[in-house]
Amino acid sequence: MLCSSTVALIYAGSISPSIQLFSVLVIGFISFRWTRHLYFTVSQPEITIASLTEPSAPASSPEVSSSPSPSGPEQPDQDQEEVDYPLTRLPYNEDTIVGLVSEVYRIYIQLGFINNRANGEPELVWPPPNGHSINKARCEELNLSPKVISLMQRLPYPVTSHLDIPFIPGSKAMVYIDDDQILDGRDPDRWEFDTPRKDFLLPHEIALATRDDEGINLNLNTEENSPSDDEDGNTDYRSLYGHHAPTFLAEYVNRLRCLEIIPGGARNYRWFYNEDDGKAKILREQYGWPYDFREAEWKAAVKDVQGRMDELRNWPAS
Template identity: 60%
Template sequence: MSSAPSVPGQPGQEDVMGEEYRVAKIPYNEDTIVGLVSDIYRIYVQLGYMNNRADATEELVWPPPEGHSINEALCEELDLSPKVISLMRRLPYPVSIGIAAYLPFKPLSTAFAYIDDRQIRDGRDPGRWIYDQPRTNFLLPHEIALASADDEGIHIILDTEENTIRAPDWEELELEDEDGNFIFRSLPSHHAPTFLAEYVNKLRSLEIIPGGQEGRGRFYDVHYGKVYPMIRKVLQEQYGWPYDFRETEWKAAARDTLQRLERLYPFY
């Protein structure tokens, strides 16, 4: 059976099959990134993961209207781009490096707190800063590490030019090609707003439940056995998450409730 004749002025089937659709990417929008990171921290506060200590110690600092007062001279010394500096000023942060370590930003990933001068330098080399002198030129000027990997977690590296996030693990970040170039930038990237929004949705749906005891963060999920569905059931049916959420009541009861559920349904 012969193929249908081509219409003049229109590409033939073979030409169409060989084409690739080019996606015109929406440019980076700082407001979008700030909004999504803020949404993550708001959920953490709502669920008592942060700012719910018995001694009322604040664990999270929100940016004032004019932005955080960060060390811009150090940022310029490190050749950070204006977009990166501006974003640093507008993000919420754990109040200290210690709090960031005890209350991860994501499972096994620790947020950088750029209100601390040391972290501005540390963040240029998210894979080494904990155990070695950071390389200040490891990231490009327009890249910013939102979080670094713990043992088996991921680094979260935002590219403000591409509007992408790369999420290599600790090993992938250090891999080099035969010419000695780091190859993590050749790894698949994620559309930055989508990457963050997907995590927000997992938190809102309680696919991941942030919790823990007195400054020691934990993220409950299906790997936590029977205790995970029970925590989810309590939050939804007893405390009305998310639409009729009794936030104050949950925060008052969260510590004792989680301890009791962990005793009843041990996951170790």
């Protein structure tokens, strides 16, 4: 019995601490789980698979007003079409047009395209301080606007329309110091032997150049500050796209300065090269165009070449 009791007591004594330890662990684990459950219940929103894959039910969310918040900027409607803001061009400025046209002719003179005759006779006439003396009676008869008449008086011109000096490639400059050109300029698209239509251009429009076989008619609208380039002889040329006149002329001046277009020849043999022809390389590297340009040497070379061409033309056939 003693042995049995002793064994029983020892067994009982050895189990009690284990039970106590197990109880402590169980209580601790339950306390830890309860704390985590309480923390997530209070501090975290409940996340379920449905909340990740499906929108919340309307009943469970408060009603939100569709009006924009007064504290923030109004967001543009993505479905609304974009607003096309019209481009307002600068108004017509006579000084700008005169300056750009004059710059074209200055470059022509620098490159020996005009005013480089062997006899020294000028091919271009610049306007005097008070403007050219043009036939104002003819202008009034044609009902030309004061802006058109004023521009005619201030532009530089070839000394005569018979020189056929181009203003741009393929287009001959109008010469309004010739009385006949005032009438001819009213109908730049006419055939050479047709009678000009006096009302083809509007009173506030002026032809700066008329096309040759492959050129364009360059008509300037002094009210809208835009030239229309009528390439196909369209009688309804006002339906064509109108360029911004200062931009159109300035781009041509820039192409001349950059030698994208190179005027060549003289007198009755005037033509234009492009920069791939080899003349641009010679002008830049041998004659210093444009900043260290040896203008006199270049003009002498052009004149010499032109003289040789004349000799070849007059050389008797063998």
